[in-house]
Amino acid sequence: MNKSKLISLLSFIGIGLVVAMFFIWQSMPTTDQIPQPDTTSLSQSPPNKPQNIKVDTKIFFPNQLEPTEFSAVTRADSTALQLLKDLATKNELELSIKEYDFGSLVEKIGSFAQDERKAWIFYTNGAVSSVGAADYQLNDGDIIEWKYESIW
Numbered sequence: 563m564n565k566s567k568l569i570s571l572l573s574f575i576g577i578g579l580v581v582a583m584f585f586i587w588q589s590m591p592t593t594d595q596i597p598q599p600d601t602t603s604l605s606q607s608p609p610n611k612p613q614n615i616k617v618d619t620k621i622f623f624p625n626q627l628e629p630t631e632f633s634a635v636t637r638a639d640s641t642a643l644q645l646l647k648d649l650a651t652k653n654e655l656e657l658s659i660k661e662y663d664f665g666s667l668v669e670k671i672g673s674f675a676q677d678e679r680k681a682w683i684f685y686t687n688g689a690v691s692s693v694g695a696a697d698y699q700l701n702d703g704d705i706i707e708w709k710y711e712s713i714w
Contacts (some may be wrong), residue, residue: 563664613638615702619649630631642706643695665694674710683711
């Protein structure tokens with residue numbers, strides 16, 4: 563192959579590469595064609611859980627035929643124990659809580675204190691709670707009950 567044919571062949575390949583690169587470049591999307599995340603909807607979208615929730619609380623005092631009932635709107639990140647503290651403060655209800663290694667124990671609500679036979683038992687939605695009140699994360703529509711019951 564002579565030198566002029568080699569130069570012609572290399573020039574033809576070079577021009578072909580330039581043309582191919584031009585078409586590839588033209589087919590690439592520009593920055594205004596690339597979908598951008600909608601940042602306005604991120605800041606305005608409601609959280610998965612509402613900011614405030616409604617919770618009903620019933621306290622079953624042994625000297626009353628019917629429970630004392632409270633309906634409260636509280637923060638969605640509140641616990642059952644925090645709600646009880648808030649209700650006690652708002653309604654001038656005596657409340658005594660003792661901290662232990664295993665968690666918090668409600669010892670007294672009103673004039674009824676825990677003793678060797680009775681204690682305040684915490685219920686969520688009709689069943690004895692499987693976690694302590696300090697660990698129970700409230701949900702909208704929960705019914706929280708505190709019952710002064712025999713433990714023997």
